[in-house]
Amino acid sequence: MIKTSDDYSLTDSAPQSLSDDDVQAVDHLRAAYSRLCDELGRVIVGQQQVIELLSICLFARGHSLLMGVPGLAKTLLVSKLAETMSLRFSRIQFTPDLMPMDITGTDILQDVGDGRRAFEFVHGPVFANVVLADEINRAPPKTQAAMLEAMQESRVTAVGHTFPLDPPFLVLATQNPVEQEGTYPLPEAQLDRFMFLIELDYPTTEQEEIEIARSTTGDPLPTLDPLMDADEIIRHQNLVRRIPTPDHIYAYAARLVRKTRPNHADAPDWLRPLVAWGAGPRAVQNLILGAKARAALHGSYMVRLEDLEAVTDPVLTHRIITTFAAQAEGIDAKGVVRRLVEEADSDR
Structure with missing residues (x-):
């Protein structure tokens, strides 16, 4: 070198x-990233820098906060990213009445046979590989704080028990500008949990706007090809550290x-x-x-x-x-x- x-x-x-093996792994990751950009380009118009930052966040084991006005395909981008990675995807719509247990899960009384009943923990939507926390600043601070342990420790504590979250684990939270009505600014402690703040803007050209209209008002969007699985992503995450x-x-x-x-x-x-x-x-x-x-x-x-x-x-x-x-x-x-x-x- x-x-x-x-x-x-x-x-x-x-x-x-x-090492020679790591050099080959870097070459493989570069080729996989190029294919990822091409695959996402089938459904996402523009936003190349956003795709790069989300990919960086994934392989660096970080979490991202997506900032932008409604209608900029934030939800679509996150769901399609999970689709190309063969990862379990979960979407949480944050609302003013959302409770912490709606995110983490809770014990529910279930019939276990022979007339007996017992409590069974039902996992909440945070138990996924890619979690989209949609409009996170529309929920009150108590509910926002329910994501902190999961984001920092990759585990959830509920009803006195601790449950690990399967890797890879990535939280991508969307946020509307705080000037809009009905939003709660995220506290500094929670903002610091996010590796990146990624800002999405309106389409840069008229042609991009036309292409968006064409792709979303015709046939259903295509299903994207999976490019790697969870184990391969974890190997790439370990490679990044080296x-x-x-x-x-x-x-x-x-x-x-x-x-x-x-x-x-x-x-x-x-x-x-x-x-x-x-x-x-x-x-x-x-x-x-x-x-x-x-x-x-x-x-x-x-x-x-x-x-x-x-x-x-x-x-x-x-x-x-x-x-x-x-x-x-x-x-x-x-x-x-x-x-x-x-x-x-x-x-x-």
């Missing part, structure tokens, strides 16, 4: 190279996150009046994991700086809380992140 200045600096210790990462990538990620904290000495002066709360250590972890997964999906045997920069927006945007002063000036968290990245690039 050829070492270049783009891979790691002269002060770095050389990262451990992949992707070599140069020292300067770790340093870049840590330095960038530390600059988001207004009370920290590394924070630039312009940021302090604009940010009330910065990103925590989990942001550094997710930056590295996201960069590793992106490198593997693109067939790279080592994390590059471009891989890290590609995931800075979805990792950091929902972890930075801006002040009223920033909002009055029309500055949002994404603008803060992009300015920090621009300054970091100019300092290199």
Whole structure:
């Protein structure tokens, strides 16, 4: 493997190279990702960046929050992603009257024969591989919090018993903009559980809008071909953890996150009046994991700086809380992140 200045600096210790088997596995994952994009393209018009970020999240063992107005095919995209991966898919429609037991499950009194009855635990919809938490911010905070243990620990505690969730386990939650009526902003503790905040926008061109109308007003959408199963996904998830990462990538990620904290000495002066709360250590972890997964999906045997920069927006945007002063000036968290990245690039 050829070492270049783009891979790691002269002060770095050389990262451990992949084995020959892992190199072949990366090539296989890159080819599988290319087929995945083609297969999803049969039913999803555009949204290539969203498909990439969802794939990164899946193979990095993270969870994603999808932000967008209704009608942008968020539900369709998630269900078709599960279909191509041969995974069990479950959809939870969050409503103001949804209770935690509606998500996790509960004991129900059942007839067991001979006139006897006993309690039996009935699994809730969270017991799946891919869980779509639809419009999660339409449920009150108590119900939103029911997802926390499942997302963080891959297990559910109900009626005094703990039940493991089968891997792979991926939560994709959709969220409507908080300005819309009947929404409850997610608390910071729950936002931090999501690896990415993925924003979906309207179709970029008129032709895409026409293609969407054609594909959804004619024959039923096609059934997609399965590309891999759960065991193969788990092997790819383990592979992502082994992707070599140069020292300067770790340093870049840590330095960038530390600059988001207004009370920290590394924070630039312009940021302090604009940010009330910065990103925590989990942001550094997710930056590295996201960069590793992106490198593997693109067939790279080592994390590059471009891989890290590609995931800075979805990792950091929902972890930075801006002040009223920033909002009055029309500055949002994404603008803060992009300015920090621009300054970091100019300092290199």
